[in-house]
Amino acid sequence: MTPEPFGARLRHAMDTRGPLCVGIDPHGSLLTAWGLNDDIGGLERFTRTTVEALADRVAVLKPQSAFFERFGSRGIAVLEKAVEEARAAGALVLMDAKRGDIGSTMGAYAATYLDKDSPLFSDAVTLSPYLGFGSLRPALDAAAVSGAGVFVLALTSNPEGAEVQRSTTADGRSLAQLMLDHMAAENAGAEPLGSVGAVVGATLGDAGVNLDINGPLLAPGIGAQGATPADLPGVFGSAVGNVVPSVSRGVLRHGPDVAALRESAARFAQEVRSAVAGI
Numbered sequence: 001m002t003p004e005p006f007g008a009r010l011r012h013a014m015d016t017r018g019p020l021c022v023g024i025d026p027h028g029s030l031l032t033a034w035g036l037n038d039d040i041g042g043l044e045r046f047t048r049t050t051v052e053a054l055a056d057r058v059a060v061l062k063p064q065s066a067f068f069e070r071f072g073s074r075g076i077a078v079l080e081k082a083v084e085e086a087r088a089a090g091a092l093v094l095m096d097a098k099r100g101d102i103g104s105t106m107g108a109y110a111a112t113y114l115d116k117d118s119p120l121f122s123d124a125v126t127l128s129p130y131l132g133f134g135s136l137r138p139a140l141d142a143a144a145v146s147g148a149g150v151f152v153l154a155l156t157s158n159p160e161g162a163e164v165q166r167s168t169t170a171d172g173r174s175l176a177q178l179m180l181d182h183m184a185a186e187n188a189g190a191e192p193l194g195s196v197g198a199v200v201g202a203t204l205g206d207a208g209v210n211l212d213i214n215g216p217l218l219a220p221g222i223g224a225q226g227a228t229p230a231d232l233p234g235v236f237g238s239a240v241g242n243v244v245p246s247v248s249r250g251v252l253r254h255g256p257d258v259a260a261l262r263e264s265a266a267r268f269a270q271e272v273r274s275a276v277a278g279i
């Protein structure tokens with residue numbers, strides 16, 4: 001049986017739970033602030049608490065792989081368990097790994113995150129297209145087979161991104177626009193939403209690119225990086241209905257109390273609803 005595509009599953013989750021994505025970023029400083037040791041035990045507690053607090057209510061949980069990798073194989077084991085438990089509780093898991101490599105190596109990354117039989121199989125993974133969009137082909141193909149999705153970096157939330165992503169290509173488009181146009185081509189004809197998403201920072205003011213890709217738009221940068229849900233209409237314009245706003249530290253700093261984590265996520269979700277309803 002063909003699996004339900006990620007885009008359709010995400011649209012359903014956004015419609016029923018609201019579009020918020022919460023990032024699981026176990027910074028050493030957050031572990032300390034939660035009264036935990038910055039060690040594997042602290043990582044395990046932090047991750048379990050976050051999943052328990054939020055996986056039954058937010059559309060997407062986005063573990064940042066680097067914060068788990070720093071503990072080696074034991075950190076990866078915590079990550080595997082988090083993916084499994086979050087999915088079992090109904091959240092879509094977006095693995096934030098930002099992978100990008102030559103096509104043959106990309107196949108191995110695709111096998112890691114996008115093959116149903118992999119222990120790290122996730123609903124979607126973040127990818128960097130800056131070795132050329134075509135280098136992502138093995139991941140795009142693997143995602144189509146398993147009903148998973150990908151989120152491809154277009155315009156990142158960090159100020160350093162612009163010198164690369166806003167640079168002009170031979171045909172006059174910005175590099176980011178070229179990537180977005182590739183994404184639109186991948187998503188052509190998909191209903192209700194394609195499975196190839198773009199990452200566009202909520203910090204950008206006005207994205208200044210055509211975001212009409214028929215796919216989801218992950219908007220990190222809300223909270224600790226200074227953007228707010230009220231900024232979303234200005235950045236995304238008429239594409240705001242496809243935005244998945246993403247917050248990590250802005251929610252996580254309210255832990256370890258489960259009720260406080262839930263309240264914070266609910267507050268961001270409400271602010272997103274108000275901002276989107278206003279346009």
Ligand SMILES: O=C(O)c1cc(=O)[nH]c(=O)n1[C@@H]1O[C@H](COP(=O)(O)O)[C@@H](O)[C@H]1O
Pocket residue numbers: 023025064096126155156157158199200201220221222223224225246247248249250
């Ligand atoms: O792909 C991402 O999630 C991402 C893209 C981007 O442009 N900017 C960005 O901050 N992120 C990630 O989003 C998270 C932001 O964390 P906070 O600043 O704590 O909300 C981190 O895990 C970043 O790696």
